[in-house]
Amino acid sequence: MKTWADFGARVKELRLASERSLRVFCLELGVSVVRWSLMERGVCPPSGPIVVACIAECLGLDTEADKEILMDLYEEVKANERP
Numbered sequence: 001m002k003t004w005a006d007f008g009a010r011v012k013e014l015r016l017a018s019e020r021s022l023r024v025f026c027l028e029l030g031v032s033v034v035r036w037s038l039m040e041r042g043v044c045p046p047s048g049p050i051v052v053a054c055i056a057e058c059l060g061l062d063t064e065a066d067k068e069i070l071m072d073l074y075e076e077v078k079a080n081e082r083p
Helices: 004-017 022-029 033-040 049-058 064-080
Strands: none
Touching: 004 033, 004 064, 022 033, 022 049, 049 064
């Protein structure tokens, strides 16, 4: 079962592959560095699917398949959340 830590780790992996520091990426995305760091560590989830779409775009995920993989991971983790 996937968790927010898995989602955050994947996003961090993609961010590092794009050669962006945490601060630069957060500036480009327009989010708090503190909040983003918590998200990458799995402490808190992203705000919603719109944010996930913005993440994919900012990371430069070119194909719809790449974007779908990230969105599918988000949806899987969201579905596994306890109410």
